[in-house]
Amino acid sequence: MALTKCPECGMEMSDMANACPKCAFPIKSNNVQNIERKNTDHVMFIVCVVVALIVFAFYWYEVRPTQIRQQCYFDSKNSKNKEILYNDCLKENGITRSIFSN
Numbered sequence: 001m002a003l004t005k006c007p008e009c010g011m012e013m014s015d016m017a018n019a020c021p022k023c024a025f026p027i028k029s030n031n032v033q034n035i036e037r038k039n040t041d042h043v044m045f046i047v048c049v050v051v052a053l054i055v056f057a058f059y060w061y062e063v064r065p066t067q068i069r070q071q072c073y074f075d076s077k078n079s080k081n082k083e084i085l086y087n088d089c090l091k092e093n094g095i096t097r098s099i100f101s102n
């Protein structure tokens with residue numbers, strides 16, 4: 001335990017104290033560092049959520065429709081009415097764009 005000087009009034013005090021005993025000036029302590037650490041964790045959590053949403057949106061709007069189109073294409077390619085089957089298959093899966101009507 002060492003002594004430090006209060007930056008506000010200059011009184012010597014323990015560096016373990018949270019505040020100056022004379023003027024109550026708050027000293028940067030472990031408690032303050034923990035609060036800053038929590039704020040950093042909070043930011044990291046938000047960044048992770050945003051990244052997860054971007055990855056999910058990419059999957060939902062890019063990867064999933066491509067997979068469904070391929071599946072519908074292979075399911076209907078041997079049928080006589082393959083275009084109708086294909087479009088019905090896309091509608092069932094909530095996808096309206098067709099590779100036949102590009």
Ligand SMILES: [Zn+2]
Nearest residue numbers: 006009020023
């Ligand atoms: Zn002080």
